[in-house]
Amino acid sequence: MQTVGEIMTKELVTVKPEDSVAKVAKLMERTKIGGLPVVEGGRLVGIVTSRDIRRCHPNRLIADAMTREVVTVPHTCSLWEAKELLERHGIERLVVVDGDYPVGVVTRSLLYAELGKYIDALTGLHKAEFIQRKAMELLQDGKEIAIIFLDLDNFGAVDKKLGHVVGDEILCRVSKVLGDVVEEGFDYLFRYAGDEFAVVTVKPLEEARKLALRMVNAISEEKWPPGIKVAASAGVAGGRRASPRQGGFEPYTLSDLINMASLASTRAKKEGRQVVVAGEVELRETSCI
């Protein structure tokens, strides 16, 4: 999981509380930086942005212009956690700290550029890495999760018969159809690979099965262009933690669940069924390694 420490700007430009607003305004103009950490004795005491500067008299001290409550993160913070913080606080940058000492800055544009690598360019859905992180987060919160693995039926034939451009258009439309079925805050949809989609949901296994059925039906019932038939099969696997949480095992439990759901979708396809439930498992940490 990529962290802010890996992408942050390490060459910090900082100012002191006793600097004047006029001086810092010139510094911002020269360096083209819109927000500077305020440091006293090496410790972070505030942050001053170009907005603060515009609102204040140039004679003022930075101590009287800065924001004292700085949103900071440790260098180990994941990119997604950093993104959530930026959006929750409506700010443009996070100061990366080691204790009280600033060690870097991560801006919104830098973070979004990096996170863009985890967004599927064709469908706009998150790639598998994001959902793995989301599922791990849910497991760490002690929530029960279920994985729905959905595979389009015979999609290779569509590509071969109609070409990859049409195939890509169908994949985009499938992602929209699925996006309309899932429930925000409960279900997290992603494109796993090729014509495979997956959902991590916090719904119980039976609810997850019903959701999978709705997804499969929504694809079948969509009005596709003449001559094109798109259908899907889905597999569902659910899990709950069997013993108290101990760190470091979540990726394995999640991989197990994804694999079970994937195999269940293959079975559904072979047996001509819409949805196959692999069952619910207890995510024992010893069996996850």
Next chain:
Amino acid sequence: MSSKTGTYLRGSEPLRKAEMTIRLSEFEIPPMQDALLVGKRAPIGPEAVRRMVDALSPEQYEIIRIEHQVFEAAVLKRSLLKLLPAEKLLPILLEECERVADEQAVVKAQVNITIQVSRAVDL
């Protein structure tokens, strides 16, 4: 020789003079009297005021940050607060000062408090 543009010596050279007026008065310590109200967009903010007060009159003033539409901080003389607590004094000061000042201002106030006591004793 003189002309409309000035006084000339030996033909074309102008004669320039400087006049000086000096007014001497004592610099008040502390310069902020009894109370100071700092406007939200004043040239100095509460932190600058704190540093000034700490340097000029240590331990004699109290700085109170306030939520107000015009002012963001008040500096009050501690001896004054022994006569009248801040929660009584500040609303009156704010009410009067906001009539005459805006966010850009730093207002200095001299406050005289007279306490009237009337007591009766049994004879």
